Every structure is written in C-alpha cells, then in structure tokens.
Amino acid sequence: MPAIEVEALERVFEGGVRAVQGVDLEVADGEIYGFLGPNGAGKTTMVRMLTTLLLPTAGSARVAGHDVVHEASTVRRSIGVALQEAALDPLMTGRELIRLQATLHGISRAEGKRRGDELLDKVGLIPAADRRVGTYSAGMQRRLDLASALVHEPRVLFLDEPTPGLDPVSRKTIWEEVTELNRGGTTVFLTTQYLEEADQLANRVGIIDDGKLVAEDTPQSLKAEVGLPHLELSLAEEVAERANGVVSRFGKLLPAKDGKVLVELAGGATEVAPVVRALDDSGIAVESLELVQPSLDDVFVAKTGYHLEAEEDDTGEQEVEPT
Amino acid sequence: MSGTLGANLRVVAALGLRSVKQTFRRPQLMAPIIVFPTLLLAIQTGGAGSAIHLPGFPPVDSFLQFMLAGAMMQSLMLAGNSGGIALAVDIEMGFTDRLFASPISRFTIVLGRLAGTAALGALSAVWFLVVGMIFGAPIEEGVAGALVAIGLVTMSAIAIGGIGAAVALRTGSSSVVQGMFPFVFVVLFLSSAFFPQNLMLEPAKTIADYNPLSFIVDGIRDSIVFGFSSSVMLDAVLSVLGIASFGLLMSAAALRRWVRTGG
Numbered sequence: 001m002p003a004i005e006v007e008a009l010e011r012v013f014e015g016g017v018r019a020v021q022g023v024d025l026e027v028a029d030g031e032i033y034g035f036l037g038p039n040g041a042g043k044t045t046m047v048r049m050l051t052t053l054l055l056p057t058a059g060s061a062r063v064a065g066h067d068v069v070h071e072a073s074t075v076r077r078s079i080g081v082a083l084q085e086a087a088l089d090p091l092m093t094g095r096e097l098i099r100l101q102a103t104l105h106g107i108s109r110a111e112g113k114r115r116g117d118e119l120l121d122k123v124g125l126i127p128a129a130d131r132r133v134g135t136y137s138a139g140m141q142r143r144l145d146l147a148s149a150l151v152h153e154p155r156v157l158f159l160d161e162p163t164p165g166l167d168p169v170s171r172k173t174i175w176e177e178v179t180e181l182n183r184g185g186t187t188v189f190l191t192t193q194y195l196e197e198a199d200q201l202a203n204r205v206g207i208i209d210d211g212k213l214v215a216e217d218t219p220q221s222l223k224a225e226v227g228l229p230h231l232e233l234s235l236a237e238e239v240a241e242r243a244n245g246v247v248s249r250f251g252k253l254l255p256a257k258d259g260k261v262l263v264e265l266a267g268g269a270t271e272v273a274p275v276v277r278a279l280d281d282s283g284i285a286v287e288s289l290e291l292v293q294p295s296l297d298d299v300f301v302a303k304t305g306y307h308l309e310a311e312e313d314d315t316g317e318q319e320v321e322p323t
Numbered sequence: 324m325s326g327t328l329g330a331n332l333r334v335v336a337a338l339g340l341r342s343v344k345q346t347f348r349r350p351q352l353m354a355p356i357i358v359f360p361t362l363l364l365a366i367q368t369g370g371a372g373s374a375i376h377l378p379g380f381p382p383v384d385s386f387l388q389f390m391l392a393g394a395m396m397q398s399l400m401l402a403g404n405s406g407g408i409a410l411a412v413d414i415e416m417g418f419t420d421r422l423f424a425s426p427i428s429r430f431t432i433v434l435g436r437l438a439g440t441a442a443l444g445a446l447s448a449v450w451f452l453v454v455g456m457i458f459g460a461p462i463e464e465g466v467a468g469a470l471v472a473i474g475l476v477t478m479s480a481i482a483i484g485g486i487g488a489a490v491a492l493r494t495g496s497s498s499v500v501q502g503m504f505p506f507v508f509v510v511l512f513l514s515s516a517f518f519p520q521n522l523m524l525e526p527a528k529t530i531a532d533y534n535p536l537s538f539i540v541d542g543i544r545d546s547i548v549f550g551f552s553s554s555v556m557l558d559a560v561l562s563v564l565g566i567a568s569f570g571l572l573m574s575a576a577a578l579r580r581w582v583r584t585g586g
Binding site: 014051052053055073074076077079081083084085087088089091092096100101103104105106132148 | 330333334337338341344345348349413416417418420421422423424425426427582583584
C-alpha cells in the first residue's frame, strides 16, 4: 500500500486563488519524495492538506492508508510533521516541548520521558535540553522540531522546507538525520526549494509550479530527460547579444542565468573548443566558462521556463527570478 | 473514565500547565493579572477611601474591603484577555499548527488554554484575599467565603477567557486581542466593580444594573463582605454561565471556521 496517494487534489482559497490544481501523485512506503518548487508554487498548501491542517476543495488524498478528510484523526496518529520555520514556543525548554508532544500523541508520562530523552540525545540536544528554545540557534531549533515530530514513531514524516536559513553544517546534519530515519523505514515527504537538497535526499522528485505538478520521476531520470550538457559563458555585458548569435550555431540557447550566456552542447566537452574559437574569431573575449552536466535546475527550466534560484538573503528567504 | 476522555484530560492539563508557565515566563502577560490590579487597588483605596461615608454606600469596614471584588474582577478579565493574546501569539508563530496536527480533539486546545486561565484566576483571587487580610479587610464568611470567592473568580476567568480565545481564533492576531484591553476597563467601570451602582449617575447606573459583570462582582463581594445571599449568588452563577456559554460557543464557531478554512 502506498504511503501517500493523491488524486486530482485541489485547493482554491477565498478570492479564487487556486494554490493547488488537480495534483496526482503516489509516494511508496519507505520512499523519500522531494516536492520541489519556488515560493508560492503550492508546496506548503499541499503539505497542509496532507497533514489535515487544511481541507481540500476537490480531489482526494490518503496518507498511511487513511483519507485525510474523513479519517483525519487516524491520519494524524500516523504522521510526524515539521512545518516551515520551526513552530516552537521560545519560552518552553527543549525537554518540555518534546514531552508535551508525547502527551499530545497519548504516550504515557514514563514512556514520553524515555522517548523524549532518547530523541534529544539522537539529535545532540541533551546538553541544551533544559534551556529555553528561544536561546537555541536556528539549526538546534530545526533539530528539536525534527525530534519532536518523531516522538510517536510516525510511519510518514512531512518536512516542509526543513533547511532554509541554516548554515551548511546544520543543513548537512539535518540531511543525515533524514537519511538515517528513512533507512529505518520512515517514508519522508520533503518540500524544498533547494535543488541540491532534492538531488541528495530524494528517491523521487515532483516539481510543482503554479499549483500544478509539472514533472515527476527519480532525479537521475529527470536529468536524463533534459539530456544535454550546457556551456555557461561569462562575457562582458555589452557583447552578450552578439555572443548569443555566435553560440546559437552550436546548440540551443537556454535562458540566461546571472548574466551568463547558456548554450546546450550535444557533443559535450568536444564542442567547447570550437565555441571558444568562434567567439574569438568574432572578437568576443570570454571571461570564464564552465561545462555543466544536466542538473535539476535544468529540469526545472525545461519544465517551467525559468530558474529556481537558491540564494538566501539574511532572513533565510529565497527568491525566484523569472528569466 | 474512558480512555479517550482520560487522554483528552491529560492534554488539557499539559496545555494548561504550559499556559501558566508561559505567563510566569513572560512578564508582560503577568503584569496585567497581578501588578496592574494591585496598583489600581492601592491607588483607589488610598485616594478615594472616604467614599464609604457617602450616603447610600454599602456598609463595609473599609474601601479596601469593598474594592477587593473589583480588583479580582479586573484581574480575571485581564487574565482572560492575556490568555487570548497568548493563543493568538501561538497562532502567529505556528505553534497551534503543531497542536492541530496532533491526534487530539481540537477543542482541547481551547480548553487547555482556559485551564491555564482558570488557574491564573484562582491564583489572583488568593492573592487579593491575602492582600486584603494583610491590610485589614477580613473575609466575613471565613474560609467558606474565601472558597466561594475563589470558585466564582475561577469560573469567571474561564468564561471571559472563552471570549478571548474566540477572538484569537477568529482573527489570529495578537494585536486585535490586545485591542480589547481598553474595552475591559470600559465594561468594568460600567459595573459595580469599583463603585456602588446605586450612587452612579445615569446612564451609567442603568448600564451597571444590567451589566452581567455587576452580578458577578456582587457575588464575589457578598462572599467576602456581607455573607451569602442565595439570590445574589444565583444571579452571579447565572451570569458566569451566560458569559461562559457565549464565549465557548463563539470559540467553537471560530474553531469550526478555522478547520474549514485552515486559519
């Protein structure tokens, strides 16, 4: 039985905003499913419906074999949820929070204490367990949120954007913990706007754009589908247009990224030298170049027509730049 | 007791305990419950103490004795309001999502918050009774009177807290709930909390005559100052039940809307 089955799921908000539009998907038991998309694509709305926090306006969804509308309480017993931006009470201590979570799941006091301490130990928070959560770093808060989502040993774990705002080390720690959990048999539904995160963690990736699922497969298959490597060329701004004319003779031009000219090269590395020579013959100086193998970003571009940027600002927010 | 009921009661107790700890750990929530009413009590008792000599003023030993019920009423109303603010803050920071994603009856989330408000109401009643005794305002009916006063204040805190919770759930905004603060004082001053309604001018007197808070204050005051009167106590209890029903129905409706719209 699949861990998650979604059929023609929709959510229309007041005012007619269609956040999720007829999404079909299936997540197998024991799988890590990466749900990739920019801000506002419908990822969080999808997670809120699957975790029974929001009613769908059409379609159906079953999680752990139970309908999210008609068997919401049973669904909630089977899932762990760590929502976007760890929803923690800064005035509680880590230990208090995880024990409260155990009580919410009907776990006895003694068992809640045992499991809570075990999980705090697992995520390396025992030394900080009696400190107020408000004093924790963002990484510690994320780890506590993850631990509290696991206190009742859920069959399916929903992680909504687990790593924005985290430093690379904390991000890696979360990835390792998610991988280890999955090895233990937990199904993970992970929303992210980090291509690398989806690439590293997910067995399969679904790409959502404007509320619609535009692609779904393993990262390898999706990348193979877009196929060709591409050359990224940094040039002086004033020659970019002329350069486009030159390089387009060698392959399909891709949307520019960070001011760079991008061109697909069917022959890969063998075609780099001819491109550079052609530019040189046209009097265009190349500042730098890189041959890039297909990535999930290429898949994203191919499916949506724009790049999914993963640049964080100070608040940890990320921005999508249509090209 | 069925397993489900037992589990729900455990959750209510755990959330109530969290609510009380939260209040003690956040001074801005504690101040309106204890500090402000105590200061107002001291100022009014010091500044308007000779009011008890006005013709028609109820026969009390001191203005402090008269004012204790009003201070308790003010405290419990602000406890209800603070509970609403804390719930709205939970909504704003997403903590309620954690609770809503748990396999508990969603109304236990409101009941947990109200359990905390009730505990704070009881605490404030004890505080003002002790203040009264220290500064020469004895409880005429002794321990029984004190217990009745504490009981009425606790029930009233739940009733008022229900309204605070409903506004928090309906708006999801701590600023809006905080905006009810001045309204608390308006309805208090238009009741018998701080001045006998028979000495008020119109239209305040008529408003105070029908203000359910007057009936509750009179019930608390009766148990402290004048001894029990069954009719006064009945009016007080009915007023508490009326406000509680209104608050809980509003909360239930706001919760249903929340579930339907996802907040």
